[in-house]
Amino acid sequence: MSNAVSRARLWAMAHAERAALADDLADLNDSRWARQSLCGHWTIEEVVAHLTAAASTGRLRWLISVLGARFDFDEHNARQLAEHRGATPAQTLDRFRAIISNTTSPSGHTAAWLGEVIVHGQDIRRPLGLSREPAVEAATEVARFYARRNFTVSSRSSIENLRLEATDGPFATGTGPLVSGTTIALTMAMAGRAAYCDDLTGPGLPTLRSRLWVSPESGARGGLGE
Template sequence: MTRSPTRQTLWSLAHAERTALADDLAGLDDAQWARPSLCGRWTVEEVVAHLTAAASVGRARWIASMVGARFDPALHNERRLAEQRGATPAQTLDRFRRVLDSTTAPSGHTAAWLGEVVVHAQDVRRPLGLERTPSVEAVTEVAGFFARRDFTVHSRRAIEGLHLEATDGPFTAGQGVPVRGTTLALTMAMAGRGAYGGDLTGPGAATLRDRCTSGR
């Protein structure tokens, strides 16, 4: 039986992915920072500010923020993002660099916070044409978490009746019609990123693509 990774291991993976993303962003110009990401209406810079916020808010402050936002997650996220966005993209990146090794999080679901950086890193890399991808080890942990439960995205619901098979690693999940792809493509699809739908193959690929679009 495969042993589950320790929380320390998951945080180490998250720190490595944050550092890789910060390195990728160092050479962006103002137009690239303002480019739309794969994450709703947020720009590249706003996604980075959101990642800084996510690594800066512990449980007590998260509860207070959600109460202040009347339990509206979108409003909570926008307020915390605004706190961490700098006057310039360079300042926004500097603030992100300060939390690269943070273990602060709203809850103890460490795999989810690893997923936060894995997914949002691709939200900015894909539109920018940046080729770097997260380690298969990191993405496998996120994929397994997403397949087991709905957390911040409806990932478990998205794969009902499907059997996911990674083509580059050990990840498999679910029972039903096969869907194949890299671990990253499967993870991003579970996170509702339709831009990765074209990277999927197998009889169930169209179903998962449709669910990315519909938000199921």
């Protein structure tokens, strides 16, 4: 978590991003709910159910689930989806709306759980052609967190020996060949979403792109999912 931003502020931003995503999904028809997201093989509806699961699962429940799946995180995620997905897309959305103000999470890394909704929100919006983007302030905190460590994604490793600079906010990190773009594009690239390389520029971009193509867009250990 950034020293300048309190945990309460990070949760407030997460709640605002969840509410914005729920509003964006309110009028989807069933065929759009079934569209594939940027998150591996998951559909839009499955990503929403995953977000509900992550916001409903504290550390002990997460550990019990992982142990029950014998550390098979695909199985763990499948069980979580089955529990939190509704019988219809409308019910799945209702369940997501019910957790908008939750502060439950599997760990105390609040910036990571803000990242959960920001990254998965774009996993959903981009395939659907929805133009809304997260607040730059929120994306900046996630970008800073991702640049400092590999948590649920190999974000720090993917930008090693590169210089990243946001064109729309204060985020900047690293030394080496430059990669520049919007804060959300840099954040999504660090989260392993190679599609967002199309929104970036700079001499360091080929290196970053090559690292994302050889890495799975995953690593979630019950967090960011596929």
